[in-house]
Amino acid sequence: MEKVQLETLTGVIDKKMNRQLKQYIDICARCAICKDACHQYVGTGDFKYLPARRAELIRQIYKRYFDKAGRFMPALYEAREPDDNLLDELYDSTYACTGCRRCMYYCPFSIDTAWILSVAKAILIAAGRGNEMLGQLADAAIFKGDNAAMFEGVMLSGFDDISEEVRAITGDPEHRVHVNKEGADVLYVALAGAHSIRPAAVIFEEAGENWTISMFEAANYGFFYGDTEKARLITKRYIDEAKRLGVKEIVVPECGHAYRVAEFFYEAWSKEPMPFKVTHILEKVDDYIKSGRITVDKGLIEGKVTYHDPCQLGRNGGKFEQPRDIVKAVTDNFVDLTPNRAEQWCCGGGGGIVAMEEFKDVRLKSGAKKVEQLKASGASVLACPCENCRLQIEELNEVHELGMEIWQVIDLVVAAMPLPGNQKGAEATE
Amino acid sequence: MSDETKVDLELDLKGLLCPLPMVKVSQNINNVPVGGIIRAVATDPGAMADIPAWAQSTGNEVVSADKQGSEFVFLVKRVK
Ligand code: SF4
Numbered sequence: 408m409e410k411v412q413l414e415t416l417t418g419v420i421d422k423k424m425n426r427q428l429k430q431y432i433d434i435c436a437r438c439a440i441c442k443d444a445c446h447q448y449v450g451t452g453d454f455k456y457l458p459a460r461r462a463e464l465i466r467q468i469y470k471r472y473f474d475k476a477g478r479f480m481p482a483l484y485e486a487r488e489p490d491d492n493l494l495d496e497l498y499d500s501t502y503a504c505t506g507c508r509r510c511m512y513y514c515p516f517s518i519d520t521a522w523i524l525s526v527a528k529a530i531l532i533a534a535g536r537g538n539e540m541l542g543q544l545a546d547a548a549i550f551k552g553d554n555a556a557m558f559e560g561v562m563l564s565g566f567d568d569i570s571e572e573v574r575a576i577t578g579d580p581e582h583r584v585h586v587n588k589e590g591a592d593v594l595y596v597a598l599a600g601a602h603s604i605r606p607a608a609v610i611f612e613e614a615g616e617n618w619t620i621s622m623f624e625a626a627n628y629g630f631f632y633g634d635t636e637k638a639r640l641i642t643k644r645y646i647d648e649a650k651r652l653g654v655k656e657i658v659v660p661e662c663g664h665a666y667r668v669a670e671f672f673y674e675a676w677s678k679e680p681m682p683f684k685v686t687h688i689l690e691k692v693d694d695y696i697k698s699g700r701i702t703v704d705k706g707l708i709e710g711k712v713t714y715h716d717p718c719q720l721g722r723n724g725g726k727f728e729q730p731r732d733i734v735k736a737v738t739d740n741f742v743d744l745t746p747n748r749a750e751q752w753c754c755g756g757g758g759g760i761v762a763m764e765e766f767k768d769v770r771l772k773s774g775a776k777k778v779e780q781l782k783a784s785g786a787s788v789l790a791c792p793c794e795n796c797r798l799q800i801e802e803l804n805e806v807h808e809l810g811m812e813i814w815q816v817i818d819l820v821v822a823a824m825p826l827p828g829n830q831k832g833a834e835a836t837e
Numbered sequence: 838m839s840d841e842t843k844v845d846l847e848l849d850l851k852g853l854l855c856p857l858p859m860v861k862v863s864q865n866i867n868n869v870p871v872g873g874i875i876r877a878v879a880t881d882p883g884a885m886a887d888i889p890a891w892a893q894s895t896g897n898e899v900v901s902a903d904k905q906g907s908e909f910v911f912l913v914k915r916v917k
């Protein structure tokens with residue numbers, strides 16, 4: 408590796424390795440307890456997907472340049488230069504990781520391998536080996552932010568079409584998608600697709616919420632790519648809109664990482680306190696149901712229903728009960744997956760992996776535990792509040808011929824609301 | 838859209854939710870030669886912003902983007 412590039416890489420490591428991360432790489436006892444926690448290692452048996460092995464690559468590079476013994480006697484102290492072989496393995500083990508943090512949950516020292524791999528992503532990006540697709544998706548989102556006027560016409564026309572569908576479901580001619588409404592209490596930061604807006608609009612309108620949407624979506628591929636500056640810029644698009652519109656609360660959609668980004672990371676990236684309350688849409692919906700602002704009927708959903716905790720919302724976001732309470736409010740026929748909540752298996756679709764074709768094989772193999780759980784539940788309907796999880800589980804459903812229906816939670820809610828266009832609504836949002 | 842435009846690759850992206858239509862176009866852009874055209878048909882309205890934004894930020898070109906009923910039809914040219 409050329410001297411200049413090496414200096415860049417060691418500079419990145421120096422900047423990123425804080426005390427906590429150094430402690431993680433020092434204290435790993437190599438007990439390998441984490442191997443049985445990682446769905447990718449369990450599903451593939453491939454050593455490079457063992458959590459401690461992934462972190463080990465960072466430890467080896469760190470030792471080579473920042474540890475006295477490793478600097479002078481690299482072979483003896485397992486210190487390595489980041490040559491092509493090491494970077495190739497680092498790329499695979501890093502971008503394949505779904506960031507589920509199940510390994511951390513089971514590690515006796517709570518070592519956060521996903522956090523260690525954020526250093527790996529920074530190294531890979533500095534070496535010109537960041538994942539191209541994730542980088543492109545991040546850049547496209549930033550471009551949309553910088554050129555919002557260019558897309559306004561098509562987006563407004565899309566929102567008009569969704570408004571019509573909302574009215575067809577609720578039967579109320581006044582109902583619509585509110586766009587850029589100044590003085591709204593709530594900014595709903597949806598995903599780019601209509602499926603994320605339509606059922607939410609039905610629920611907000613029926614609840615009589617003072618809400619609005621803006622031009623920017625919640626998904627953040629800068630976060631998956633591993634570039635915190637890109638991730639900050641993507642989030643800043645809707646934070647700026649929220650400030651301009653004067654809302655009190657930001658509501659994030661059924662998207663695991665979008666919740667974590669808004670609730671936990673943006674403050675650190677932007678170095679400013681989050682000026683709004685951040686709420687997940689299922690917290691709102693749970694509150695609407697419990698307070699009687701919307702009505703749902705049990706019995707409109709057929710079949711046994713189960714629920715998958717997306718890792719970023721559940722284990723890493725602490726939201727376990729509200730989604731379950733919602734599902735239980737729309738059906739008497741609920742069964743949990745085993746294990747569940749903090750111990751829930753990752754479905755294998757997080758971390759942006761569904762967008763990276765090169766990991767398709769490991770992704771599908773790594774869904775083995777989820778398939779086992781789904782089969783054992785005997786459920787015919789799965790409620791799942793994360794886009795990436797749904798994409799993965801839909802593919803597992805097909806490949807393994809599970810014959811299940813995979814639903815957004817808000818779609819289940821809309822289907823259970825006694826509305827004139829309910830049947831139509833349920834079909835439209837499938 | 839011109840009827841004479843030679844299409845090098847057809848992509849059926851109907852039913853895919855955003856950002857997957859953009860992802861699929863990106864994954865396939867190198868499957869056409871430089872100057873070649875992908876014709877992509879999507880149904881998620883979000884693609885109307887996503888695909889042009891992807892093209893602009895990667896230096897490719899959306900030759901046309903038309904709404905035809907409930908479908909969105911794109912002609913995307915590989916520029917480099
Ligand atoms: S469980 Fe924790 S301590 Fe044990 S090998 Fe894995 S990361 Fe290291």
Ligand code: SF4
Binds near residue numbers: 444506
């Ligand atoms: S975060 Fe999840 S995918 Fe990544 S190493 Fe840990 S268990 Fe495996």
